[in-house]
Amino acid sequence: MMRIVTLLVLSLSLARPCGAQELTPPAQDGERVFRQKGCYECHGLQGQGSLSTGPRIGMPPLPFNLFTELVRRPRNVMPAYSSAVLSDAELRAIHSYLLSLPKPPRWSELPQLRD
């Protein structure tokens, strides 16, 4: 658990600042694969997650090795994606895409979220 937390903290520093919109070619390719393979169905188009279908996987994503492990051998009810349906290169592209997504705004700065 501590290892995961440490890795998460490290990956936070890699997240792109809020507001940056342009995607690098690998990230563009990753977005295409993310949609094509249906990852967005459970995790949302920006990997934001959903209560009933799948957790947040973006903003920021887990480190690539852990990310790969959980896609190939998921812990819970997520179906396993073998390399027959999702190659290592495609997985890396998806990870690049998720890494490229901007940080969300602070809720305290959004009037729609005030009490």
Place this chain on the structure above:
Amino acid sequence: MGAKDKAHSLNRRTFMTAALATSGATVASSVTAQQSAAVRGNGPLPPPSAAAVAKESAPIQQRDDEFFVRRAGSDFMVDVIKSTNVDYVATTAGSSFRGLHESIINYGHNIKPEMLTVLHEEIALGMGQGYAKVTGKPLLACIHGTVGLQHGSMAIYNAWCDRVPLICIAGNTMDAAMRRTGVEWTHSVQDCATTVRDFTKWDDQPVSLQHFAESFLRAHKIAMTPPMGPVVLVVDSELQEREVEGAPFVPKLVRSSAPQGDAGSVIEAARLLVGATTPVILVDRLARTPAGVDLLVEFAEALGAPVVDKFGRMNMPNRHYLNHSERGRELIQEADVIIGIELTDFWGTVNQFRDRVHRDVIPAAKETAKLISVTSQDLFLKANYQDFQRFTSVDVAVSGDGEATLPSLIEAVRREMNAGKADLADARRQKLKAAFVELRHRAKVAATYAWDASPVSTARLHAELWELLRHENWSLVSDAFYTNFWPQRLWDIKNHHHYLGNSGGYGIGGNLSAAVGAALANRDQGRISINIQGDGDLMAVPASLWTLARHKVPLLTIVHNNGGYHQEIMHVQRIADRRQRGVDRCSIGTKFDDPSISYVQLAKSMGVKAEGPVDDPKDLGAVLKRALDVVKAGEPALVDVVSQPR
């Protein structure tokens, strides 16, 4: 008519008499020649015979009762219906209940009940489900007994699963000697209610008007006694259309009291709960009325226990510090005593069933945790349809309606509470207050992800909508499951009418149909209704929009336009993953985005003002405001929002 016209007008009797007068003796001798000429087609028709003239001009001997009915059986039926204070009858017109239809609109003056014109029986019956959840009383639906009941059966199933009262009158013609030839035979059946008997509480087929009166009142009583549910009355067309015979009367209707749990099991439950270190309260279809909400709050506060709401109804105010629905899994894992009140699926709440190649079960609760169930479901089950979920081994089974049992349970908890246990409860309350603050913060953080995304995130949609609703008198009449329960996480849900739950049977078309009925009920209470509407569900019953316009029902429908049946896409994807093939082909048979459907054109074609599609979240606020203004003025409106799947 002018004098000239009168002179030339063909008056049959005058003609016949004149013809007789002028033809005289020449009639007989000239008939044969003239007839021959007529047959050959080159001569005038012969004048009529004396016998024919006499028959045509003789005074009419038939009786009035061969043409007229002074007091129709269905008039009495309306008297019975009115005695139960039914406000509306939703109908999809059918000849098998033409008698009752006419009596409602003429004899009954179309007042209580007022007839609602609906273009599909599934919608008519679905409206009843939503209406009853707002008002606490049934809507009446009148439909054809054969094809109408088949059409509407899914809506009846939804009401059954959702434990909602609904009274369905199905028209039929029992006497074969009385059926008109052709379609009336196709629309007649020996045992009409068999189509739906497995998911109704009761049905009958009265053979006399007095029988109808007693059966209608009995049907009302049964539908309204928890566990509530739909009932069907098959009403014969002849009984409707014949003259009333004898002196049928309307008996008095007294509702049955809701069954309560027995004293012994209530005391046992209270003892376990008060003695617990980490009790948890699970609720689902508990609050049938606003009183249910108040009772649950009182119960939770008395115990100092967190509530996990499964949202089958609005049960617990979401800003109450004891509402910990978002931490349900964690709380169930830690609990030593769990009470489930009107839980649809107790087993599924305390166990995790994993949909894998080899299905497995991971218990979600401790093996030593004590389980208490309070439910009326144990009092009335049917075998065929399996909506009753998996069997749960509990430690105390209190058989009774949850809302009706709570007062005695609260009293028992208070009696059981002593100084030591009260301190324990108080310590729990303090921890729960702190945890609640963190929960609220986490929900808002979660809402910010994909905040500016296109398609629009469901969080952003709900946040923009809340900004407009927060000072209005509103009611959410749709199921929030498909949009992540954002209302429960972001809005201020404190009144019973703020949320109505789900369709029960998850039959497609159930959401919109029920939304129409609920909005109708809310209109009479001066509230505006909000419906976050799945696109697939809408397309199953699009004619609902017409009924909204026709009857001026103020409902704001926001189409959650994600272009497909996403639940099914995920299912097919799961199978494709297992088989390691074609995960990128799962939109075949599941998506409907090529061509995209214009919900705006669809709505406008039915008289509903509409705007969209909106795919930029920055535009949402203004578009939603315009639509809300239409609804506040008393009309329905629709906004098409291109949104994320969930």
